[in-house]
Amino acid sequence: xxxxxxxxxxxxxxxxxxxxxxxxxxxxxxxxxxxxxxxxxxxxxxxxxxxxxxxxxxxxxxxxxxxxxxxxxxxxxxxxxxxxxxxxxxxxxxxxxxxxxxxxxxxxxxxxxxxxxxxxxxxxxxxxxxxxxxxxxxxxxxxxxxxxxxxxxxxxxxxxxxxxxxxxxxxxxxxxxxxxxxxxxx
Numbered sequence: 001x002x003x004x005x006x007x008x009x010x011x012x013x014x015x016x017x018x019x020x021x022x023x024x025x026x027x028x029x030x031x032x033x034x035x036x037x038x039x040x041x042x043x044x045x046x047x048x049x050x051x052x053x054x055x056x057x058x059x060x061x062x063x064x065x066x067x068x069x070x071x072x073x074x075x076x077x078x079x080x081x082x083x084x085x086x087x088x089x090x091x092x093x094x095x096x097x098x099x100x101x102x103x104x105x106x107x108x109x110x111x112x113x114x115x116x117x118x119x120x121x122x123x124x125x126x127x128x129x130x131x132x133x134x135x136x137x138x139x140x141x142x143x144x145x146x147x148x149x150x151x152x153x154x155x156x157x158x159x160x161x162x163x164x165x166x167x168x169x170x171x172x173x174x175x176x177x178x179x180x181x182x183x184x185x186x
Contacts, residue, residue, distance in 0.1 A: 105175050108136040112145070112168045119161040127152055133167075141170045 037045075111133040115126045127149060134145045148163035 102175070104136045105171055108133045108141075109168060109171045109175060111136075112164055112171065116161060116164050116168060119157050119164060122157065124152065124155070124157055130164075137167075137171070141167050141174070144170065 111129050115129050115133070118126050118129075130145055130149045130152065134142055134149065137145060144163045144167035148160045148167065151157075151159035151163060
């Protein structure tokens, strides 16, 4: 912007010099007053002024080009900022999803621990608890809980307990890894 101010001041000065030189040339007395400038001197002044105008126009064109480049750079920055914001939103969403899976896995493990204790003392009324755990799980751990429920439905508490223990082992291993992958539903 400061460069544009300098350009404007120089252009204003060039415009003032032109009329003054022209006024001096026409006011001169050809019969003994101040000598009037020669055509060559006037042409030289005009050439200088034209050179100043050309330089100012070139500076103005460069300033416009710089402004356009700054606009393009600003657009690029805005695009990158939007991409970063979108990426951060994706990271945040994935982190929340992971945290929810880990929390569900923790709930399922706690239910399975309680079911294991009840099966160990011969309590067979744990199907609802197993169904709750099954709803929280996916993958192999869910299949193990489903198989435990089938064994429980057949009255085989020992086999049901074995599958509950296997589900606990798989779920606990995933919980220790902090992933909750393939075991807890999002």
